[in-house]
Amino acid sequence: MKLLEERILREGQVRPGNVLKVDCFLNHQLDVELLDAIGAEFHRIFGGDGINKIVTIEASGIAIACMTARHFGVPVVFAKKAKSKNIDGDVYTSVVHSFTYGRDYDITLSKKFLSPADRVLIVDDFLANGKAMKGLLDVCRQAGAQVAGIGICIEKGFQPGGDELRRAGYKVASLAIVDHMDDDSLTFRQQD
Amino acid sequence: MKLLEERILREGQVRPGNVLKVDCFLNHQLDVELLDAIGAEFHRIFGGDGINKIVTIEASGIAIACMTARHFGVPVVFAKKAKSKNIDGDVYTSVVHSFTYGRDYDITLSKKFLSPADRVLIVDDFLANGKAMKGLLDVCRQAGAQVAGIGICIEKGFQPGGDELRRAGYKVASLAIVDHMDDDSLTFRQQD
Numbered sequence: 001m002k003l004l005e006e007r008i009l010r011e012g013q014v015r016p017g018n019v020l021k022v023d024c025f026l027n028h029q030l031d032v033e034l035l036d037a038i039g040a041e042f043h044r045i046f047g048g049d050g051i052n053k054i055v056t057i058e059a060s061g062i063a064i065a066c067m068t069a070r071h072f073g074v075p076v077v078f079a080k081k082a083k084s085k086n087i088d089g090d091v092y093t094s095v096v097h098s099f100t101y102g103r104d105y106d107i108t109l110s111k112k113f114l115s116p117a118d119r120v121l122i123v124d125d126f127l128a129n130g131k132a133m134k135g136l137l138d139v140c141r142q143a144g145a146q147v148a149g150i151g152i153c154i155e156k157g158f159q160p161g162g163d164e165l166r167r168a169g170y171k172v173a174s175l176a177i178v179d180h181m182d183d184d185s186l187t188f189r190q191q192d
Numbered sequence: 193m194k195l196l197e198e199r200i201l202r203e204g205q206v207r208p209g210n211v212l213k214v215d216c217f218l219n220h221q222l223d224v225e226l227l228d229a230i231g232a233e234f235h236r237i238f239g240g241d242g243i244n245k246i247v248t249i250e251a252s253g254i255a256i257a258c259m260t261a262r263h264f265g266v267p268v269v270f271a272k273k274a275k276s277k278n279i280d281g282d283v284y285t286s287v288v289h290s291f292t293y294g295r296d297y298d299i300t301l302s303k304k305f306l307s308p309a310d311r312v313l314i315v316d317d318f319l320a321n322g323k324a325m326k327g328l329l330d331v332c333r334q335a336g337a338q339v340a341g342i343g344i345c346i347e348k349g350f351q352p353g354g355d356e357l358r359r360a361g362y363k364v365a366s367l368a369i370v371d372h373m374d375d376d377s378l379t380f381r382q383q384d
Contacts, residue, residue, distance in 0.1 A: 028269065030267060032262050077220065
């Protein structure tokens with residue numbers, strides 16, 4: 001997606017530890033016009049796939065999920081990163097390892113919001129090692145929900161998450177795939 | 193806002209400890225059509241107030257902020273609940289006490305996203321004791337940003353947060369104010 005690639009080139013910052021900072025527009029400050037265009041693009045790609053729910057994980061995923069769900073006319077459900085007092089005991093849970101924070105955390109999603117009747121599109125801001133995505137897929141598996149597709153804003157193509165998911169047969173659309181990045185340059189994978 | 197009050201009456205659940213569960217549509221599963229109507233209502237109320245940024249706090253606030261920002265044509269910035277490795281050191285911070293979780297937590301917001309040039313609308317899903325809101329107001333004060341208004345989906349009118357903010361002179365719009373709730377009934381404050 002040209003619009004997103006251009007924005008990454010203009011405002012993204014490469015930091016030590018394979019960090020690509022895009023907090024100007026994607027995950028701290030949010031450019032809702034860009035997010036709306038991202039949602040429209042996911043709808044162009046997955047609009048014919050019978051999706052009835054958008055699934056994501058807090059926090060930055062929520063913005064992308066909402067702006068995508070508008071185009072599909074379906075609800076969002078987001079997995080939470082820690083069990084809250086306000087949630088009933090009746091939840092799916094999965095353990096996710098975070099490389100960013102160097103620890104494991106639980107994700108939870110209420111059983112009443114995901115079932116075998118659901119055909120979901122999972123969206124998130126980043127895909128790198130794919131640990132959070134595997135947690136979301138595990139939750140969908142527990143619920144018996146079908147995963148019709150995975151929509152990612154920025155995939156780190158030099159990390160294994162995306163290719164593992166494609167090999168496993170998932171329909172993965174990453175709107176920008178960064179194949180190489182360092183202080184001086186950033187290369188995107190050519191896509192159709 | 194009739195649409196929101198009706199939805200609360202139909203799907204909200206009162207739980208011990210003054211908990212009003214609205215996770216079917218507002219803060220776990222998200223009804224984006226309702227959120228869009230909420231955003232339109234905030235724009236009707238605050239549209240003439242020169243707002244150039246929507247500020248909120250993760251996680252559920254993000255959905256409301258995005259769907260509101262669309263109507264204003266301005267960006268969102270959300271405060272984070274814990275300092276992440278990915279954030280630069282250059283952040284505003286404030287301490288918030290959570291009654292829900294029974295502990296204090298830090299909120300942070302990058303200095304580059306809030307300044308004296310900003311005139312903000314703060315939005316959130318709930319207002320009860322107002323502790324999170326005070327943290328957000330503190331962050332805006334540190335930034336020198338003007339707070340043009342506070343937009344809340346559900347205010348617990350029997351807790352002090354909303355009235356304290358009104359007494360302090362803020363323009364507070366709560367789309368539904370619950371003045372009383374128990375297992376059998378739920379009463380909304382009459383509003384114009």
